[in-house]
Amino acid sequence: MTSVTQDTPVGRRLRHIKHIIIVCSGKGGVGKSSVSAQLALSLYGSSPTTRVGILDVDLTGPSIPRMLGLDGHPVHQSSDGWVPVYADGSEARLACMSVGFLLKKKEDSVVWRGPKKNAMIRQFLGDVRWGELDYLVIDTPPGTSDEHLSLMEHMAPVHDKLSAVVVTTPQAVALLDAMKCLSFTRAVNLPVLGLIENMSGYVCPCCGEISNVFSTGGGEEMARREGLKFLGSLPVDTELVTLLDAAEVEESQPSEGEIVQRSFGILRRYEKTSTAPLFAKIVEEIVRSLQNPLTNGATSGS
Amino acid sequence: MIALQQAQNVPDPLSVPANAPEHCPGTESELAGKSDACAGCANQEICASGKARGPDPALPFVNERMANVKRKILVLSGKGGVGKSTFTAQLGWAFAADEELQTGIMDVDICGPSIPTILGIASEQVHSSSSGWSPVYVQDNLGVMSVGFMLPSSRDAVMWRGPKKNGLISQFLKDVDWGTLDYLLVDTPPGTSDEHLSIVSYLKESGIDGAVVITTPQEVALQDVRREIDFCKKVGIRVLGLVENMSGFVCPNCKNESQIFKPSTGGGRRLAEDMGVEFLGAVPLDPRIGKSADYGVSFLDEYPDSPATTAYLDIIEKIKQQLGD
Known part of the structure; x- marks a missing residue:
């Protein structure tokens, strides 16, 4: 992975992005999309001028539109490429792109083999008019296959901007896959900012007892063993699950004005969840690592 | 667009x-x-x-092997981490509890094989003989094949693009010496891509008896599961039914049930109605299920008195009914 040719369409597009953060985990359903969405929201909320993009490359199971309350929103074409969907409406600081926006019906399946997925990812990276961004968060599907290899291949011209966050849940079965994901980042020389342990414990809303639904502590242990920075553990937060599930979103095509209101609502409501302050610390840590790439020691591939 | x-x-x-x-x-x-x-x-x-x-050259060999397999069942879900592998393992154990039946489990999740760990045989290796690759046996009548048995270390990532994954799947179908099987359970990775298309096209002629689709109650998961059912319809696989996993959590302290993953849009039951598929049942979230999977023991045998065990057994009974066994 050398950056011999800066001048590919993807390279030209992504040149104006300062940092690209890839959220990955070997296992499915550990909260990659929820972490990606939270990362984007938290970075967005961290200052009034930060510009954030979120790209969902989970082509056969896109969840980001639902989580940001953007279900059913169409993508527009401009002379300068596809216009991403702005979650914050006219302020246009939170850009979002997903294959979910391109589907006609919500139950339509995308049944694609590798080469088509590769082409779609190239289009997402090369044809979307992201503009200037401080951060681009990329949500990936589970596994270490076509999508991941394609991402690394197409983004080779901007390899120095890339870094990854690994998400896992505490149980052994998930840690095993997270380990495979880590081996992948090492094989492709992708620096890892750290590990997040998700779904670590559940507080009973009735008696306050903490149950380790999916065990606990496994992530921290793995981070220690592998010399990774442990970014923190997030408990199961039903409030957050409900928020990202966007229960009250109606199916009809919402008008521009409604979208603006609702999305601001999402950020406001997210900031009130008990996870938000925990995640703010994680984001602080991530931002610090990105600003001082030399001090985050044991992160790049060994 | x-x-x-x-x-x-x-x-x-x-x-x-x-x-x-x-x-x-x-x-x-x-x-x-x-x-x-x-x-x-x-x-x-x-x-x-x-x-x-014309057909794929591997097809006649696949058909030959599969001629000795009575029932072929896929376990699917669009979403990851909803419990496909755990369910597959429980189903395998439940079938194998009948000594008269021969059951096989094939794990086609190439990038994240969990089946060996869940069945407690993670350290085993595949041996080959003149009649093909021998599956790893959990017990006399429960054979397993997974890419997990072929990796030098569990840390190793399988970084394969589609064609290589398809090659391995065709080998699993034509080169594994399954013997005579009553049930072959196929555990799949999340999504609707290469692995799914390959398994469906290779088994098209010998026939897939049906698919069990797993979901969790929240809309984000249901969205993906809707797509998976749509996929089944597109390629003509019968959906045996839908299982809702991680449905409600009983606090071990106060015994009150709460919903971790809220069924904000009606959960699996409503989805099954909407899509016109059978609702097989809901399995409550019991932390001991995950723990059993981590230790590679059968949850049904370890905790026969858990409400989750009752739910599992009910569902398995319904699957048998659907199959007409």
Whole structure:
């Protein structure tokens, strides 16, 4: 992975992005999309001028539109490429792109083999008019296959901007896959900012007892063993699950004005969840690592 | 929009070879070998000559092996981490509890094989003999095949693109000496992509008896599961039913039930109604299920008194009914 040719369409597009953060985990359903969405929201909320993009490359199971309350929103074409969907409406600081926006019906399946997925990812990276961004968060599907290899291949011209966050849940079965994901980042020389342990414990809303639904502590242990920075553990937060599930979103095509209101609502409501302050610390840590790439020691591939 | 039109131009997802160019019209299409996308494809001449409209050369061998398998069941879900592998393992154990029955479990999740860990045989290896690869046996009548048995270390990532994954799946089907099986359970990775298309196309002739679809109650998961059921309809697989996993959590302290993953849009039951598939049942979230999976022991045997065990057994009974066994 050398950056011999800066001048590919993807390279030209992504040149104006300062940092690209890839959220990955070997296992499915550990909260990659929820972490990606939270990362984007938290970075967005961290200052009034930060510009954030979120790209969902989970082509056969896109969840980001639902989580940001953007279900059913169409993508527009401009002379300068596809216009991403702005979650914050006219302020246009939170850009979002997903294959979910391109589907006609919500139950339509995308049944694609590798080469088509590769082409779609190239289009997402090369044809979307992201503009200037401080951060681009990329949500990936589970596994270490076509999508991941394609991402690394197409983004080779901007390899120095890339870094990854690994998400896992505490149980052994998930840690095993997270380990495979880590081996992948090492094989492709992708620096890892750290590990997040998700779904670590559940507080009973009735008696306050903490149950380790999916065990606990496994992530921290793995981070220690592998010399990774442990970014923190997030408990199961039903409030957050409900928020990202966007229960009250109606199916009809919402008008521009409604979208603006609702999305601001999402950020406001997210900031009130008990996870938000925990995640703010994680984001602080991530931002610090990105600003001082030399001090985050044991992160790049060994 | 643009991408959507491309998706619709593919007539039959099963007829696009794994190593085809991006806009391959499919080998069975009238345009095979003649469309713009075919220029430069190594197989263009074969497609244009019409010879490629024949079946995959591996098919006769797959059919031969599968002739000895009575029931072939897929465990699917669009979403990851909803409990496909755990359910597959429980189903395998439940079938194998009957000593008269021979059961096989095939794990086609190439990038994240969990089946060996869940069944407690993670350190085993596959041996090959003159009659093919021998599955790893959990007990006399429960054989397992997974890519997990072939890796030098569990840390190793399998970084394969589609064609290589398909190659391994075809080997699992034609080279594994399953013997005579009553049930072959196929555990799949999340999504609707190469692995799913391959398994469906290889088993098309020998016939898939049906698919069990797993979901969790929240809408984000249901969205993906809707797509998976749509996929089953597209490729013509019968859906045996839908299982809702992680449905409600009983606090071990106060015994009150709460919903971790809220069924904000009606959960699995409503989805099953909407999509016209059978609702097989809901399995409550019991932390001991995950723990059993981590330790590789059968949850049904360890905790026979748990409400989750009752739910599992009910569902398995319904699956048998659906199959007519």
